Amino acid sequence: MSESLPPLTVNDLKNYLCNPAFSVYVFVGSEEDKGWKVAEAIHGLLPAHRIYRTADRSLVQELFGDHTEPALVYGWTEEPRFYLTQVEAEDFLTAFGRVKQARGEKV
Amino acid sequence: MSLIRLALTVISGISLLTPLAFAQRGGQTASVGPSSSLGQGCSAFEQNGSDRYPLTSSFQQQVDIRSNVIITFSHLNSDVEATEEWKQLVSILDRVMSLEAERSKFDPAAVNVADRVQVARYYKELTTFDDKVDELLQDLHGRFGLSSDELLEIFTRSGVSQPYEGLILWVRERQSTLRNNARTVVKESETVKIRVSAFQSSNNGQDKRVHVANYDNIPAAQPTEQQSLGLKLTGTEQKQLEAELKGNQLAIQRSSQLVTYAARTVDNLSELFDSLGQKLARSREGLNSLAATRATLAKIQQAVGSRQDLDQRRISSTLSQVDSQLTALEQTVGCLDSIQNLITTTRSLKLSELLAGSGHLLENVADCQDNVESTLDGIGGVLSDSSGISILNSLNLSLDGLKGIAKSGVEEPLREFHASLDSIAALFQFNAEAGKQLLPGVSAATEFQPTSSDYILQDLPNAPDAVVQLADLELTDGAQLTVNVDFLDKTDGSILSSVQYRLTTRWFGLHRKINGQTIFWKNEASSGPFRADIAAVASWQYRYRNASSGFQRFLNSWQPGFGIHLANVREGAQTLGYGLGLNLSLGDNIIGGGYGWNLSENQNGYWLIGVNLLPVIQSFNK
Numbered sequence A: 001m002s003e004s005l006p007p008l009t010v011n012d013l014k015n016y017l018c019n020p021a022f023s024v025y026v027f028v029g030s031e032e033d034k035g036w037k038v039a040e041a042i043h044g045l046l047p048a049h050r051i052y053r054t055a056d057r058s059l060v061q062e063l064f065g066d067h068t069e070p071a072l073v074y075g076w077t078e079e080p081r082f083y084l085t086q087v088e089a090e091d092f093l094t095a096f097g098r099v100k101q102a103r104g105e106k107v
Numbered sequence B: 001m002s003l004i005r006l007a008l009t010v011i012s013g014i015s016l017l018t019p020l021a022f023a024q025r026g027g028q029t030a031s032v033g034p035s036s037s038l039g040q041g042c043s044a045f046e047q048n049g050s051d052r053y054p055l056t057s058s059f060q061q062q063v064d065i066r067s068n069v070i071i072t073f074s075h076l077n078s079d080v081e082a083t084e085e086w087k088q089l090v091s092i093l094d095r096v097m098s099l100e101a102e103r104s105k106f107d108p109a110a111v112n113v114a115d116r117v118q119v120a121r122y123y124k125e126l127t128t129f130d131d132k133v134d135e136l137l138q139d140l141h142g143r144f145g146l147s148s149d150e151l152l153e154i155f156t157r158s159g160v161s162q163p164y165e166g167l168i169l170w171v172r173e174r175q176s177t178l179r180n181n182a183r184t185v186v187k188e189s190e191t192v193k194i195r196v197s198a199f200q201s202s203n204n205g206q207d208k209r210v211h212v213a214n215y216d217n218i219p220a221a222q223p224t225e226q227q228s229l230g231l232k233l234t235g236t237e238q239k240q241l242e243a244e245l246k247g248n249q250l251a252i253q254r255s256s257q258l259v260t261y262a263a264r265t266v267d268n269l270s271e272l273f274d275s276l277g278q279k280l281a282r283s284r285e286g287l288n289s290l291a292a293t294r295a296t297l298a299k300i301q302q303a304v305g306s307r308q309d310l311d312q313r314r315i316s317s318t319l320s321q322v323d324s325q326l327t328a329l330e331q332t333v334g335c336l337d338s339i340q341n342l343i344t345t346t347r348s349l350k351l352s353e354l355l356a357g358s359g360h361l362l363e364n365v366a367d368c369q370d371n372v373e374s375t376l377d378g379i380g381g382v383l384s385d386s387s388g389i390s391i392l393n394s395l396n397l398s399l400d401g402l403k404g405i406a407k408s409g410v411e412e413p414l415r416e417f418h419a420s421l422d423s424i425a426a427l428f429q430f431n432a433e434a435g436k437q438l439l440p441g442v443s444a445a446t447e448f449q450p451t452s453s454d455y456i457l458q459d460l461p462n463a464p465d466a467v468v469q470l471a472d473l474e475l476t477d478g479a480q481l482t483v484n485v486d487f488l489d490k491t492d493g494s495i496l497s498s499v500q501y502r503l504t505t506r507w508f509g510l511h512r513k514i515n516g517q518t519i520f521w522k523n524e525a526s527s528g529p530f531r532a533d534i535a536a537v538a539s540w541q542y543r544y545r546n547a548s549s550g551f552q553r554f555l556n557s558w559q560p561g562f563g564i565h566l567a568n569v570r571e572g573a574q575t576l577g578y579g580l581g582l583n584l585s586l587g588d589n590i591i592g593g594g595y596g597w598n599l600s601e602n603q604n605g606y607w608l609i610g611v612n613l614l615p616v617i618q619s620f621n622k
Helices: A010-017 A034-043 A058-065 A086-090 A094-105 B004-012 B035-042 B084-105 B114-140 B146-157 B163-191 B235-305 B310-346 B351-382 B386-446 B550-558 B613-619
Strands: A002-005 A023-028 A047-054 A071-074 A079-082 B043-048 B051-055 B061-064 B069-073 B192-200 B209-210 B468-470 B480-489 B495-506 B509-523 B532-541 B562-570 B579-586 B591-598 B603-609
Touching: A002 B209, A010 A047, A023 A034, A023 A058, A023 A094, A034 A047, A034 B146, A034 B163, A047 A058, A047 B591, A058 A071, A071 A094, A079 A086, A086 A094, A086 B146, A086 B235, A094 B114, A094 B603, A094 B613, B043 B084, B051 B084, B051 B603, B061 B603, B069 B480, B069 B495, B084 B114, B084 B310, B114 B146, B146 B163, B163 B613, B209 B550, B235 B509, B235 B532, B235 B550, B235 B613, B310 B351, B468 B480, B509 B613, B532 B550, B532 B579, B532 B591, B532 B603, B562 B591
Parallel strands: A002 A047, A023 A047, B061 B495
Antiparallel strands: A023 A071, A071 A079, B043 B051, B043 B069, B069 B468, B192 B209, B192 B480, B480 B495, B509 B532, B509 B603, B532 B562, B562 B579, B579 B591, B591 B603
């Protein structure tokens, strides 16, 4: 599932994070960004993986805290696993490796 | 995306084809020449027992040191489906279909998150699935040379609804390209001959030709047993070890000289700076005497000023010249003063500037001296009457003083300074020189095969496989090999197209590596410093053929190992002492540490740190 904020809210997102059947990837940027295309490609390859995008960082500031990176990787829990820099988020193999690593961690 | 649509994509793939910039990537695309399609006329693979691994010309690849490298032209007879690349593509296609089918079976909604056993099983299945996808990506990256961006382009191409569909289209396009190229090559092949040659790179930059079965008359080497785990060395390995031991011994001597030389040069420079500082201080004092000289000149002007004859004009003209020379001298000493300040105050040593500056100043001082001497002679010639004699004597004394300053106070220290700067430059070049001196030993070890220019050209349509039997070449781990395939015009012999495979030979799996190292060792009971010596180190380590996990990649990158060493450890007045002990190594046996016992003298224990300086020095020189 690939969705955007808005119309979703950060509370919706937090609810999704509570579902341990899915891993989650949050991206801050536009729909045309290379980093979002990477996220979509990974989403298409892996089952049980959700991706969310927002162009307005303030909407997900609560999740990112002080981090300024554009991408946030969750495994099966609500704990953030990796913050990806723009270069990492735009490198398909690197981003895939991070998602796989987060999903491979024992819960 | 349903399976049905995916299946339709596979079946009708060719009809959906659209050109992709990267569709030309793959096994044999790095060809050159007027007929690039000819370059598609061959494929290469590594055969190791019953295992086959396709080789690409796109980038440097690692091959097993015991394998055969085979270039095949069999698919020229429309047998494109027999090529390794085709088989790999079919395998990719099967895996994609299997992954997509498996993917659609996962149903997160059906997972009872309250059931811990069920959730654990769910995660395990997903992890296994993720590993399979990762393996597929690594194969596409490693075997087909597809970069991150190219993979992204495949997975997100327009017109497809999901990544697996994009990948299937790419495979079908690649197959189509291979088939078309094969057809073209078959058509062109009637007029083409093939030449295959193989070279081993050596450290001295001169490649050595090695035998290619069916394609040259170079006598095949006699196969020798090459142990992967035992300590028995082949002839080449022995030579390499000897060269490394000699090289490391030489490096120790050179390092010792380097330290002594550097210390001596620093001392000399320090003395020189002090000496120059003192002498230039005297120069500054000399500048004060210039003021007195000018006063003397003014008196001469005054004395001859009232005379109305030719001598007066000549004297005035000469004195004017003297004045200008004094001004020039004053400027020169001023420059020297600045240099002195630069050296003694700021200590900012910009070697090139100082070299250039000091050379220029030397010329200035020499010119100035010549001018002063000729001017003095000129003045002596014109001032002959008694009224000016006493004044002339005074002027001579002043100028002689300046000459003395110029000669002894400036010129000599500057020359010394020049010499020291040359020494420093030599010091900086030392490392490169040392490296060059070490290299012939290593390159000699790689000369194992006579060269020959006898090629056997084969007709393309029926060209037999070209085979390079690596095991017979007594190569060492890390040896560089190049295999060239040239497509020649049958009539004039010109090269129509070429393909080059660049290979690095490796031991895969558990294997031993034996190297010479420089060791820094210290007797366990001693409180003295570490001493430098040499050791032969055997290390057992593991290299994965296709590293897929992070741990495997880590192991391949760092190549940790465990082994033994035989060291030369001399104590006191001993001329020879052998030590034997255990080692841990890192970086493919380049560095390591261990513990051993001196067998020759007192069986004292010692610690050691080892480093193979040859690859380190060679990397500096690249």
